[in-house]
Each structure stands twice: as structure tokens, then as C-alpha cells.
Amino acid sequence: MVREPFESPEEGLMAEEASHTKVAVESAILAALMRDIFQGLQVPVQEGALVAEILLEASLAGYDSHGIMRIPMYAAGICSGTIVPGAGVEVLRETTASALLDARAGLGPFAAVAAVDLAIEKATESGVGCVSIVNCNDVARLGGYMVKPAEAGLMAIMSVNDAGHGPDVAPWGGVDPFLSTNPIAAGIPWRQQRAPVIIDVSTSVSSVGVLKMLWNQGKPAPEGWLVDEEGEPTVDADSFFDSPRRSALLPLGGQTAGHKGFALSLLVDVLAGALSGAGCSTGKVRDVDRNGVFVLVIDPEKFSSRSRFEGIVGEFLDGLKKSRRAPGVE
Structure with a gap:
């Protein structure tokens, strides 16, 4: 999403804090939303319901990195043709x-x-x-x-x-x-x-998914997770998600x-x-x-x-x- 520049540093800070706000949503609503998304992507109904159930279970089990946050990745794969529904x-x-x-x-x-x-x-x-x-x-x-x-x-x-x-x-x-x-x-x-x-x-x-969650939140990688191109420890999560990659788990x-x-x-x-x-x-x-x-x-x-x-x-x-x-x- 493209947005207009912030008019002041304070407005930018408020938007940053708002982007990290946690919102509680009933699991049934999320399940229905995922099924609707898959249906819109021409995924067979039973297949979409099964995948939605698996992703929801992962999030409810505390594995957010492997749960509903996978939806954009699956949608992108379907749209690009690398994932073939049905x-x-x-x-x-x-x-x-x-x-x-x-x-x-x-x-x-x-x-x-x-x-x-x-x-x-x-x-x-x-x-x-x-x-x-x-x-x-x-x-x-x-x-x-x-x-x-x-x-x-x-x-x-x-x-x-x-x-x-x-x-x-x-x-x-x-x-x-x-x-x-x-x-x-x-x-x-x-x-x-x-x-x-x-x-x-x-x-x-760590899984890549957990590291990506930290990166999306603007947080550094925990110490002991990454080494840079010289083999030295680093907490720079950006270096892992740069292209080309400048660090390794x-x-x-x-x-x-x-x-x-x-x-x-x-x-x-x-x-x-x-x-x-x-x-x-x-x-x-x-x-x-x-x-x-x-x-x-x-x-x-x-x-x-x-x-x-x-x-x-x-x-x-x-x-x-x-x-x-x-x-x-x-």
C-alpha cells in the first residue's frame, strides 16, 4: 500500500505505534475470511477450507509465523502460477x-x-x-x-x-x-x-518465519542467530532479508x-x-x-x-x- 508522507515526526511515530497494535479477532471470523480469500482465488471449496483450518490451527497453537500470515504468500503463489489450486x-x-x-x-x-x-x-x-x-x-x-x-x-x-x-x-x-x-x-x-x-x-x-516476524516489527535478530558475510555475529535482521542476502542463520x-x-x-x-x-x-x-x-x-x-x-x-x-x-x- 502506498501512503502519503507524514506531515510531522510525531504523526509518523503514532502511525508506527498503531501498526504494532494487537487486535483480537474471533477465530471463526478469521476462518471464514480465509475461506473467502481462497474462494476468490478459485481454490476448490473443500481444499480451501482444509488449508484455512490448518493455518488457523497453527496460529491458535501460538505459531503465528506458520499460521494465517502465510495467506499473502499462498495468494501470491496462486496468482503467479507457482501454486496450482485443485x-x-x-x-x-x-x-x-x-x-x-x-x-x-x-x-x-x-x-x-x-x-x-x-x-x-x-x-x-x-x-x-x-x-x-x-x-x-x-x-x-x-x-x-x-x-x-x-x-x-x-x-x-x-x-x-x-x-x-x-x-x-x-x-x-x-x-x-x-x-x-x-x-x-x-x-x-x-x-x-x-x-x-x-x-x-x-x-x-530459528525458522525464517519467526525471524521475519521480528523484522516486520522493526526488531533486531536475537544474539546468536545470525552471522554476517565475514562469519561474525550480527543482530541486523535487514541483512538476512536483503537481496542478495548478507547474513545466514x-x-x-x-x-x-x-x-x-x-x-x-x-x-x-x-x-x-x-x-x-x-x-x-x-x-x-x-x-x-x-x-x-x-x-x-x-x-x-x-x-x-x-x-x-x-x-x-x-x-x-x-x-x-x-x-x-x-x-x-x-
Whole structure:
């Protein structure tokens, strides 16, 4: 949006403060608004409703960076033709326990739901269901997809790479961005009537979405997140979003223990990028974001049994909760 210059510094300051004001909106209203936006973009009704539900769940779970703020990005992708509404999902290869899906450049959350549902079906039948996706656009928050299998008593793992689209993250000991943020998520069932354990982390110190939220608010990056072109620490968020990029995110663990996040990132890149055939990180910028996605669902009943599994996990979590807390931790 283009606006007229402010008549005074005070007017500019007031406008800046107003732009950061938080407004509470009922979730049902936001859901309806997102559905209307997708309908206006010629997205099939059921597909638009599904994607809106996933984005809303992410925001309600506190992941604003992977929630409704994705709408402008999805709308831009649809308008430019890089996202194809109604593309459907094609099964390229399939066995009793595995499948490779082609998302056909459709809306990523739609393909991700299809992959998780298929993995659940295969795990229930065979004990393990492993599904990869190629040609997949952004899928938003991974953790949200882990709830369904975990609530069904199944353990699930999901990872995504950008198929080399990045690059965002410097390798351990490196300076230039080469890797994506390569997130990994998991869902762990334990006791019936209890919410499952959901893990959802990037293998870098932060996701790009969280850093972008800070940048949009005019805030610096937290210390320990970025290194500049000389490998020196920086808090200049502008340097990351400049073109060409003048800084890189660090692997999870930062400059002292980043080798651990780097190792996890390599694992995600191979699981998501190589198994699917989408490709791994190359360090080069590409115009089109085509994720490789990896989904693994396991039925404990085909191993020690669900009751035994949930009992062991429950005992483990009870023990964790009883461990002594550090000062100041509630």
C-alpha cells in the first residue's frame, strides 16, 4: 500500500505505534475470511477450507509465523502460477508400507494431509507407513499434522526440506547460507484421554518465519542467530532479508554446539529431499519452492503393543515432570 508522507515526526511515530497494535479477532471470523480469500482465488471449496483450518490451527497453537500470515504468500503463489489450486495428488509409486506422491505444485497443506492419512492407513495395516512427497509447496506448521496419528495411538515423524530452494542456514563452521531451516516434527501417544506429545523444531536456531516476524516489527535478530558475510555475529535482521542476502542463520546450537543441529539438518535434507527425489540443498537460490516431504507413521501394536508402549512412555513422562526444576522455572 502506498501512503502519503507524514506531515510531522510525531504523526509518523503514532502511525508506527498503531501498526504494532494487537487486535483480537474471533477465530471463526478469521476462518471464514480465509475461506473467502481462497474462494476468490478459485481454490476448490473443500481444499480451501482444509488449508484455512490448518493455518488457523497453527496460529491458535501460538505459531503465528506458520499460521494465517502465510495467506499473502499462498495468494501470491496462486496468482503467479507457482501454486496450482485443485491440482490433486498423484501416486507415483506404492507398496504395502510405502508410497511416493506427487503434489503437482498444489497447495502444500492439502498434499501433506493426504500423505499423513495414507501413512496412517499403511501403518495400521502393516505396522509402518512411510510416505514421501515431491513437487510440494509450503506446508506451514508440521506439528499440526502429527496430532491425528498420535491421537489414534500411532507414533509419527515428519520432516521437510525446501528441495534446495533456500538457502537460509550456514553449515557448521561455514559462513555462507547453504541449507534450508529443515524442520522435523513428531507425535507421541501416551495415555488415553491425554493430549499427545508434539515435537516441532527447526534444525536451525530459528525458522525464517519467526525471524521475519521480528523484522516486520522493526526488531533486531536475537544474539546468536545470525552471522554476517565475514562469519561474525550480527543482530541486523535487514541483512538476512536483503537481496542478495548478507547474513545466514546458524544451525540449532549456535556457534558453540551447532554441529548437532547441522547433523540433524543433514538427516532431514536426505530423508525429505533424497528419498522423494525432490533434491537436497545446493546453496543456490531458486525461484520456485518445491518441498520434499517425509512422513513416517508407526503402530506400536505391531511391536511391543500399544498398551505396553503407552505405559512406558507415560512412566517416562511422569518421571520427567517430577525432576527438580531450576530456580525461577514454574
